[in-house]
Amino acid sequence: MSGRKKAEAPASPLSFIGTGVSYIALCLAALAALALVVIPMVTGSQTYSVLTSSMAPKYAPGTFLVVKPVPFQELTVGDIITYQIESGSPAVITHRITSVGADQTGETVFTTKGDNNSVEDELPVREVQIKGKLFYAVPFVGFIANGLGNSDRGAMAQWGAVALMGYGVVALVRGALAKKRNDGETPEDNRSAEDDPFVFPDLGPVEGEADPDGFGDPILTDCDGCDHSGRRGELGKHRHRHEARKHATV
Known part of the structure; x- marks a missing residue:
């Protein structure tokens, strides 16, 4: 004899809102882990934070920059590069190439300028100074990196990746357990022709x-x-x- 499916309690609006917020948070966490940790690691890029307004408004202070190493010969006018102020110095600048020239020895050098600056940078940029070309930027995230300092940025990225991946695993496990409970409450063997149009009566x-x-x-x-x-x-x-x-x- 086929039984009837148990009546399910209607889900409350708060339940729908909570589920939606959880899925949105999970998607944002996955995107953040991808953009801030995974892609930089896979491409061998370095990350920096904008500290000044020289590239504002597009790259305002607090912007998180991902800079990818590229061959020197591929750099052209209009590219945004990150370079050392002095060769071997940890201090860097991220500005746009405005022209390509050569010094007295015939070495190719770049003239750079901040988008928000009225004059070009005083000193030309040599190949040995260049760290890479801007790959992409994420606004506001640099504020967190600035608060931790440059020395802690690598550890921040690693712990951030662990936290985001852990959150994703917990969310997936909770979803699987909830689905299993729902399936256990309304097994398919209890369906009848009145409950499911694809279950035919015994004739x-x-x-x-x-x-x-x-x-x-x-x-x-x-x-x-x-x-x-x-x-x-x-x-x-x-x-x-x-x-x-x-x-x-x-």
């Missing part, structure tokens, strides 16, 4: 097939005052009585 054996209950043809004789709309077990007893009556009158 007895098909014509020409053997009846597993041994009752033969579903209708043996016509009779008056009989209700054939009962369940299959009652119909089986009814047919059995008619069959016995038929043998008794032979």
Whole structure:
């Protein structure tokens, strides 16, 4: 006998909101881990934070910069590069190339300028000073890096990646457990034709097939005052009585 599916309690609006916020947070965490940790590590890029307004408004203070190493010969006018103020010095500047020239020895050098500055940088930039070309930038994230300092930035990225990946794993496990609980409350074996249009009612054996209950043809004789709309077990007893009556009158 097919049972009925248990009635499910309607989900509250707060439940929908909580689920939506969780999924949005998970997506943001995944994007943040990808942009701030995974891509820089895979591409061998270095990360920096904008400290001044020389490249504002597009690259305002607090912007997180991902700078990718590229061959010197591929750099052209209009590229944004990060370079050391002095060769071997940790202090760097991120400005745009405005022209390409050569020094007295014939070495190729770049003239640079901040987008928000009115004059070009005083000293030309040599190949040995260049750290790389701007790959992409993420606004506001640099404020966190600035607060931690340059010496702690690598550790911040590693711990940030661990935290984001841990959050993702916890969210996936919670979702799987919730789905398992829901599946356990409404098993498919309990579905009936009224609950699911793809579950068909039991109409007895098909014509020409053997009846597993041994009752033969579903209708043996016509009779008056009989209700054939009962369940299959009652119909089986009814047919059995008619069959016995038929043998008794032979």
